[in-house]
Amino acid sequence: MAVKGILLLGNPILREKSEDITVFNNELINLINDLKDTITDFQQRKKIGRGIAAPQIGILKKVIFLSLPNRSFALLNPEIIWQSEEKIDVWDSCFSFDVAFFVKTKRFKSIEIKYQNEIGESKKEMLKDDLSELLQHEIDHLYGVLATDHLKNNKDIILREEFEKRYT
Numbered sequence: 001m002a003v004k005g006i007l008l009l010g011n012p013i014l015r016e017k018s019e020d021i022t023v024f025n026n027e028l029i030n031l032i033n034d035l036k037d038t039i040t041d042f043q044q045r046k047k048i049g050r051g052i053a054a055p056q057i058g059i060l061k062k063v064i065f066l067s068l069p070n071r072s073f074a075l076l077n078p079e080i081i082w083q084s085e086e087k088i089d090v091w092d093s094c095f096s097f098d099v100a101f102f103v104k105t106k107r108f109k110s111i112e113i114k115y116q117n118e119i120g121e122s123k124k125e126m127l128k129d130d131l132s133e134l135l136q137h138e139i140d141h142l143y144g145v146l147a148t149d150h151l152k153n154n155k156d157i158i159l160r161e162e163f164e165k166r167y168t
């Protein structure tokens with residue numbers, strides 16, 4: 001269990017596709033604990049952040065860890081199985097941008113996902129609004145896609161300090 005370094009924008013590993021989890025063993029539990037320690041450390045230092053994906057610590061496996069105010073859990077092999085027609089505009093940032101800036105993205109307002117938990121049980125969940133956009137961001141990481149790839153207008157980018165003055 002350890003706080004791991006987070007790979008930053010420009011690191012080519014962030015652009016690789018992750019592998020499915022097929023074995024639910026201690027190595028997986030160690031990876032989940034590393035993600036948990038790393039996001040907890042980042043949240044304490046940066047006062048922001050809700051989710052982390054394994055590629056961000058250099059492990060190309062389909063593992064996401066969410067650390068929400070009332071719930072912390074790992075999602076393995078997550079997939080979007082339904083998405084709403086309705087979309088929302090979201091100012092999105094990323095640990096891999098060091099949360100130094102935000103980009104405006106369009107995300108599905110609601111999604112249904114399936115995933116496995118840390119002991120391999122299959123789960124399904126409907127998510128909307130902030131959780132929907134969060135999972136879309138994290139699942140993108142498993143396919144080498146970053147929030148900046150969703151930038152449609154190159155004026156839709158803002159530094160964190162300016163973002164916080166205007167939008168929080």
Ligand SMILES: [Zn+2]
Nearest residue numbers: 093094095096
């Ligand atoms: Zn991210």
